[in-house]
Amino acid sequence: MGTNNTGNTSRKIKFGLAPKFVIGMILIVLCVTTAAIIVGTRTYENSTSEHYNTVAYQTAHVASGYFTEQELRDYASLVARYSKGEADISEIDAVTNSDRYKEIFEYIDKLRSRMGANDIFVSWCDYDELLAYTPEKAEAKEWNPIVYIMDSYFDPSLQFLMGNKGTVYPDYREDIAWSVVNGKPFEKKIITDYQFGHILTASYPVAFNGETVAFISVEIPMLTLESDISNYIIHVLIASGIVMTILLAAGIIFVVQAMIKPIGTVALEADKFVGSDAEISDKLGMIKTHDEIQLLSQSILRMEIDIKDYIENITKITAEKERIGAELNVATQIQADMLPSIFPPFPDRNEFDIFATMTPAKEVGGDFYDFFLIDDDHIAMVMADVSGKGVPAALFMVIAKTLIKNHAQLGELSPAKVLMRANEQLCEGNEAELFVTVWLGILEISTGKGKAANAGHEHPTLRRKGGKYELVEYRHSPAVATMDGIRFKEHDFELHPGDSLFVYTDGVAEATNSQNELYGTERMLDALNKDPNASPKTILENVKRSVDEFVGEAPQFDDITMLGFTYFGTEAT
DSSP: OOOOTTOOGGGGOOSOHHHHHHHHHHHHHHHHHHHHHHHHHHHHHHHHHHHHHHHHHHHHHHHHTTSOHHHHHHHHHHHHHHHTTSSOHHHHHHHHTSHHHHHHHHHHHHHHHHHTOSEEEEEEEOHHHHHTOOHHHHHTTOOOOEEEEEEEESSGGGOOOTTOEEOOOGGGHHHHHHHHHHOSOOSSOEEEEETTEEEEEEEEEEEETTEEEEEEEEEEEOHHHHHHHHHHHHHHHHHHHHHHHHHHHHHHHHHIIIIIHHHHHHHHHHHHHHHTTTOOOSSGGGOOOSSHHHHHHHHHHHHHHHHHHHHHHHHHHHHHHHHHHHHHHHHHHHHHHHSOOSSSSOTTOOSEEEEEEEEOSSSSOSEEEEEEEEETTEEEEEEEEESSOHHHHHHHHHHHHHHHHHHHHTTOOOHHHHHHHHHHHHTTTOTTOOOEEEEEEEEETTTOEEEEEEESOOOOEEEOTTSOEEEOOOOOBOOBTSSTTOOOOOEEEEOOTTOEEEEEOHHHHTOBOTTOOBOHHHHHHHHHTTSTTSOHHHHHHHHHHHHHHHHTTSOOOSOEEEEEEEEOOGGGO
């Protein structure tokens, strides 16, 4: 725990919360300012253009009052006839040189100057020509649907004379046609860009009795629009800068004190806890923000306390586990020493060959095997499996093995009686209700005749000389220590020179692979018969190898215990 594998976390922080907050606030203010400028500019531009349009129509309406109905009809009729070649220039000159025409022009020119307009002109619209628009005619400047009656342009050298033809904006031709027919001004604003800036043109139809006689058009430069918008943008930027500065200052002070500083304390203390052998600081308990940060600091503090307690407990548990492990290693060694492990066990006896192994599933197991000479002419072989696993089974195994061996070495040659006497003693005080399955065989070495008792154990296998291993199946007796007063059955068997015996526990047949398939006795017989004439040691190695290949990576759930015996008879001696 003392090694800090993660390094100093605080040194890895290159971009803290404070600069992130400042940048975030700046971006938010910039976005809000940009949106305000865009929306405000469009709103202001629309309202300003609407104002200019209203002024232009009012100016055109005032200008229409300078004409009498008859005068305007006469002027319109004259320019219409002139445009069609039905009147000559002398008629035009006579009108333009008249005092009344000059008087009206002077009124209109003064109105233009007073209203700040670029131009106020009076025209007649050739409706048929207006409808005859084609892009080609407009491109060739052959489409001129209006004829000037009077023009008061601010530059006298560029004024149109009475009878001059002019064009209109093609995009507005349908609106002008509608206005000609209905005698009402159209709602669409005509705004164009010239070298003088934005120009708004309002065309006011002068109608008598629903008949449009002429148009009075006013061109007003929206000179103040650009400057007003620029001033608006500057004011918004200045105001935004002031607001942003105030917000940033207040926000930084508030966020640093209320959030970033406490969060930094939490992060720093957590980092120190990781790198300082779980030393708990009291700074986390001093955070009093009365919000989620305080809840977070208290949770981390509780977590640190729990972790420290856990480390102390796990240290104790680890030490205890190591102690138990050491004791289990001793127990494993003791158990291994209790089983015959020196082979050949009877080097001066040539009548037989015997070999046995036990592979526990845990540190200590409940299986056991044993073999020993009862006298010079009798050998006992034991294969047993205690219910359960681990230490309890191992303790019960020690007692069962000792009792069986003691009763047999007293000269008892009946396996059934040996198991009966062991059963009586094992049933006494067996509150854990453990039991043991036992196969016990006692063989007369000189003749090969023997007796065997099977107390709930696996069927043994037998191979006759030159043949294969086969299961020897018969009815079992109950397991030892299941109840008092059991009378165990025994049966006779006989081995001839060259015959072999193989006994085992259920850990062999019930070995399980990762697909939950059992090894089974058929695979066991195949392994035995792979080399049936081999020595008991080789036979056991073949079976163990076959089991391991079948199980693969799956864990071992039960002890695996096997014993092999080959009888050679007295002739071998």
